[in-house]
Amino acid sequence: MVGDRAPRLPVLEQVELTMADLWATGITPDGHPMENVRPELDPDIVTVAGLAALPDKTRVRVAGVVTHRQQPQTAAGTIFLNLEDETGMLNVICSPGAWARHRRVARDSAALVIRGRLECAEGVISLVAETFTRLELVVGSRSRDFR
Amino acid sequence: MGWENPPMPWRDLEKRLSGHFPPRGENRAPNGQRLAFGSEPERPGSYRRAPYQPGEIERTDGGVPYAELHAHTNFSFLDGASHPEEMVEEAVRLGLSGLAITDHDGFYGVVRFAEAAARHGLPTVFGSELSLGLTQAQNGVADPEGTHLLVLARDPDGYARLSTAISEAHAAGGEKGRPVHDLGALGAAADGHWLILTGCRKGAVPAALTTGGEEAAARELDRLVALFGRDNVAVELTAHGQPDDDARLDALAMLAKKLRIPAAATCNAHYAAPERRRLATALAAVRARRSLDELAGWLPAAATGHLRSGAEMAARFARHPGAVATAHALGQECAFDLSLIRPRLPDFPVPAGHTAMSWLRELTYRGALERYGPRDNETQRGAYAQIEHELTMIEKLDFPGYFLIVHEIVDFARSRDILCQGRGSAANSAVCYALGITAVDAVFYELLFERFLSPERGEPPDIDIDIESGRREEVIQHVYERYGRMHAAQVANVISYRPRSAVRDMAKALGYSVGAQDAFAKEVHRYSGDTSDTDDMPADVLELAAQVAKFPRHLGIHSGGMVICDRPVVEVVPVEWARMENRTVIQWDKDDCASPLVNLVKFDLLGLGMLSALHGCFDLVREAHGREWTLASMPKEDPEVYDMLGKADSVGVLQVESRAQMATLPRLKPRCFYDLVLEIALIRPGPIQGGSVHPFIRRRAGKEAITYPHPSLENCLKRTLGVPMFQEQLMQMVVDAAGCTATQADRVRRAVGSKRSPERVAELRAELYEGMRKTHGITGETADHIFNLIAAFANFGFAESHSISFALLVYASSWQKLRYPAAFCAALLNAQPMGFYSPQSLVADARRHGVEVLRPDVNLLPRAPAWSPPGRATPNRRPRGGGRRCASVCPASARSVTTSPSGSRPSGSRTVPTPTSPTSRCAPAPGPRTSRRCPPRARSTASAWPAGRRCGRPGRWPRRARTGSPAPWWGTGPRGCRCWSRWS
DSSP states (O other), rough: OOOSSSSOOOOHHHHHHHHHHHHHHSSOOOOOHHHHHHGGGGGGGHHHHHHHHSSSTTTEEEEEEEEEEEGGGGGOOOOEEEEEEEEEEEEEEHHHHHHHHHHHHHHHOSEEEEEEEEEETEEEEEEEEEEEEEEOOOOOOOOOOOO | OSSSSSSSSSHHHHHHTTTTTOOOOGOOOOOBBBBBOOOOOOTTOOOOOOOOOOOOOOOOOOOHHHHHOOOOOOOOOOOOOOOOHHHHHHHHTTTTTTTEEETTTOTTHHHHHHHHHHTTTEEEEEEEEESOOSSSTTTTSOOSSSEEEEEESSSSSHHHHHHHHHHHHHHHOTTTOOOOOOHHHHHHHHOOOEEEEOOTTTTTHHHHHHHHHHHHHHHHHHHHHOOOOOOOOEEEEOOOTTHHHHHHHHHHHHHHHHHHHEEEEEOOBSSGGGHHHHHHHHHHHHHTOOOOOOOOHGGSSSSOOOOHHHHHHHHHHHSTTTHHHHHHHHHHHHHHOHHHGGOOOOOOOOOOOHHHHHHHHHHHHHHHHHHHOOOGGGGSSTTTHHHHHHHHHHHHTTTTHHHHEEEEEEEHHTTTTOOOEEEGGGGOOOOOHHTOSSOOOTTTTTTTTTGGGOOTOOOOOOOOEEEEEEGGGHHHHHHHHHHOTTTTTEEEEEEEHHHHHHHHHHHHHHTOHHHHHHHHHHHSOOOTOTTTOOOOHHHHHHHHHHHHHEEEEEEEEEEEEEEEEEOOOGTTTTTEOOOSOOOEEEEEEHHHSTTTTTTEEEEEEEEEEHHHHHHHHHHHHHHHHOOOOTTTOOSSSOOHHHHHTTTOOTTTTTTTTTTHHHHHHHHHHOOOOHHHHHHHHHOOOOOOOTTTTHHHHHHHHHSSSSOOSSGGGHHHHHGGGTTBBHHHHHHHHHHHHHHEEEEEHHHHHHHHHTOHHHHHHHHHHHHHHHHHHHOOOOOOHHHHHHHHHHHHHHHOBBOHHHHHHHHHHHEEEEHHHHOOOOHHHHHHTTTTTOOSOOOOHHHHHHHHHTTTEOOOOOOOOOOSSTTTTTTTTOOOOOOOTSSSSSOOOOOOHHHHHOOTTTTTOOOOOOOSOBBBTTOEEEEEETTTHHHSOEEEEEEEESSOOOTTTTTTOTTOOOOOOSSSOOOOOTTTTTTTTTGGTTTT
């Protein structure tokens, strides 16, 4: 008889599940999209949580999803990015020069690998960006830009 | 007051706060604009319109008096191509004896027009070009259908009648952009108070002339005369240089002669000067939703629709002697001042035997009894004296009605279990506190009432009320019901072209493809319109976009302003339908309402997502734990809350969740409630520049000595360690140092802070110096230093009352985040869109705090949405920017948790808070964090605040215990805290 046995469909892979979650709800409940790409990343790339252990002025590379881009009018052209990975969030400061140099990549990429210099002072950690590289995620999420 | 950073580079501000003042020449804004002392550049992020500043205009006098009776501004949306101010300036330059603004179906631009005209002494005529016979909104139609009727108000009564008629037509149309006028009814409505012009080519008479010849035109004119009276109709002669001008004008002039009615020359101006013609055609293309090429056949052949001088008109209408003089005479007849229509507040219904003032007094003292105890045994010293002082002032300024109206609105919200609280400077008032409008005890904080209400300001008080955003609509509808749709309406938000929309629309008009439009728009900076790094933007797009920037495009709804007045609002300003269901808006924006010319009193009912979230979280906790918390019963001064904030762990918390605030939290290390007040007010530095840190933080960290400019200021600056941070402090400094009254201090604050004339500032400066010398013998450098501090800071300080109001919510949301992270996260998702972070970031943060997040599951959706009040369906909320995303949440019952697909929950934890996004649920993770989940009973009972009013009235803020210690509710704060000393 036809149809008495349901065909066995392949189970969703983790990446597909993440895609479906983002598509349907905008939320990935069981993990951060960065977790999917972490294994393929250069091991030198530090997680946000890992930055706390590093000394001031260290030159590092950090990867993450861009959640905000801000350009306060009083900051004389400085752009602020907020980078999020599976371990936390990081303030990225981008000088007008660096922004001009990497504008296309920095402005249009959903996720970035940023190289820069750490600034740690009194428990506040931020990264002064030097270069930006686009990080391809299977699924991107929308950042809140220049609101 | 804004939440934005001051318009000054951080390093400059830091220098000023630290006591180094740049010489005058170096006082510059970030954009290099030179600043006079005490002036500020246009504040970034501020949407308040700067008052009109008239420039020097060279008037030409051609010797022929002429008033323009038919002119459109860019408030004839997508039709006129000049701002009202530009029209006025051009009219003044041309030496016109009056100007009528006749925008389509409304009075949209009249306030701006009247303000500018008043500054130049130009007589104003108010009118409108009514569209008759519209079957639908006309956007997207190349040649709009129907006929036009040009109406000018002869007097303020005529203005009210016209405004009412326009409102009725909009109401009859039942849809935005489609008024339905009835010509017969208009005749009755006019009753001799209007002047009717026959109008442009679309006016009934000229149109009949074109299609049916002179006989048809005569019939139409007869009809107008019959309806409006022979004295109130004039034939309009407009010469736009069309080939048929002479024949048409001759025929019209002949008709006028035959019927013995005057003929007046007009320009039918759509822009001030010929160079705007290109823009005017581009706007026409945008309105018709096609490209200029496609619209070319309908466009005027030349730039003839501009204002003209009397001499030029006389030359143009040489064939029709008297037409120009008639226009001048009619203009003189119809001109009046907009201030003549200024309304008042409605009389508030009060119980028999009471006046508004005595009723307000009664209500205030009832509230005071609850807040401060009986008069002879007040819990806060000086409370009753302060209330009496404020009531006297309110009586003197005749504002009791305003307070009664606000009190009624707040009372209504309370009765419906809707969280709300007043924000802003209203919290400086003990009367507002007693009435339950605000949550801040102004007497306890020694807040200056004069910051809120001052006899010299001559304007009504401004009370903004935050209402939980999900239910604000109920309050708004209540106001409509209470006062009627004729007396209450919402303030419009004039949506203007921003750099990106300007580029997009102009590219569209110029015929670029949709893809190209997108690409161009992306190149432009969203706010500044900076196009310096635009590589491939065509010059014509840039040029037109620059011209159209800031043009009004259409009306939106203001986020919460409602106006109520004594006469029907429609007599003051036309009301029209908004796109949103059941909303009607007036045709003016908030700045128009606030204009001293009209003084339409506005009540701000603002939606605050965080109040929704707080309410939702309490509900979820009750369902999941059976614990009943209210804002009043929450444990106060929980040290772990401050530990959490000190680590910048504040995602989701009101206000301090932003990246900039997060960067200051670890430095400030808040330890008590007042620290949160300071944190909110602290001006946030951008990047860590050359080690410049806010002097307050330096002092607080003990890296800098705490000094005061003068011992007399110690009392007022002590709580901020000698660094002025609040506007109230500036006023107090003036009071303490120069022996002024609080009213004088408010005058100084506003004069030094706003763009007043340098002479005025110099005068006040002399007064201050004199006062300082007399009171304390302060002279020389010290006096300079104090004055400089006041002047430098006048623009930036926060209102302390505002900071305190918000700090209450910061504490409440922090406590919920700490104690019930899962419920808090779920409530935040329910209250979307709100806050700084996307749902994705909120969930990620919750996960990092050990909350388990499940994905949506229809089986777990017992009912949706989570906490809509009974009998009221709220649609699923959609997060901003998400097409089909749905973040509505429902609380998982105990049953649904066990049947959840992911099944295994950490053992030993209670079915806590719960839900998050679509039906998912958060369960606590195992491990040490679990202990944080449920607040130990011991802690909450140990709080100085016995949860005595656990089920207390909703929205009621914590108040001081009436029995036992009269300490404030954060009274359990750590004694070691330095800013505490003020009260201990």
